[in-house]
Amino acid sequence: MAAYHRPDTLQGALDVLAERPVTIAAGCTDLFPATQGRTLTGPVLDITGIPALRGVTREEGAYRIGAATSWTDVIRAELPPAFDMLKQAAREVGSVQIQNSGTVAGNICNASPAADGMPCLAALDAQVEIATTKNTRTLPLLHFVNGPRRTALEPGELVTAILIPEAATRGTSRFLKLGARKYLVISVAMVAVRLDIDGGTVQDAALSVGACSAVATRLTDLEATLTGQPAEALADRITDAAVAAALSPIDDIRADGPYRAHAAAELLRRAVDDLTQPARAAA
DSSP states (O other): OOOEEOOSSHHHHHHHHHHSOOEEESSOTTHHHHHTSSSOOSOEEEOTTOGGGSSEEEETTEEEEETTOBHHHHHHSOOOGGGHHHHHHHTTSSOHHHHHHOBHHHHHHHTOTTOTHHHHHHHTTOEEEEEOSSOEEEEEHHHHEEETTEEOOOTTOEEEEEEEEGGGGOSEEEEEEEOSSSSSSOOSEEEEEEEEEETTEEEEEEEEEESSSSSOEEOHHHHHHHTTSBSTTGGGGOOHHHHHHHHOOOOOSSOOHHHHHHHHHHHHHHHHHHHHHHHHHHO
16 A cells, blocks of 8 residues: 555645545445455545544534544434434444444445435435535535446545534434345335424425435425325325336346335335324324
């Protein structure tokens, strides 16, 4: 390995990036398997030694998930119920060792179509904060990840945080996924649902599907259909046809497109049913 950098400040990391291209490491649970070797080829910039990039904090108008925040950090954080889906996804990312090492930001930067964090963060209207030595910019998550293994990162840029706007933290949430087994598997389909229900009526709905398209997809038309509706029988409004039309599901060795569309619709119905039980019971 030609060079290994592990700065303890963000400025130090940005200075390294400004000097020359490097491989950015933030947990390496995706990076090492992709390397197919015993060591990483250099130069490498490891950001896990920067305390300012780790942890979940609340700022004015948003929650901030630092770029070095692990899945275990998310599980342990005190967060509103709207984040429950992200915590549920974190518990299924892999083994405890992977949850301890892998980072939420690394998960999105890897840009796998089956990244567990993507549908949850999409349903939270996540923004990605990106920095260089000269400036900082933010992008909506679904503009940041723009294809399989592709992101909008430019040379010299570093993801510093994932930002969740306060407005997207209302309500309760649920994450479900389908695979050959529960852990250590690439999903056939996964869904994240956030519902804000008041007085038995849906005030806001966010539905997202992962592992069915090149990038996780928000089902905005279906969200609009559910908003303003009574919580009773809400799942019945989620039809296979509506979900399939929104997804353009992919075919691969794990499943074909029609099966994925049906699986995603069924997972969405189950998630919505779970979330509306308290409202139905109170009716």
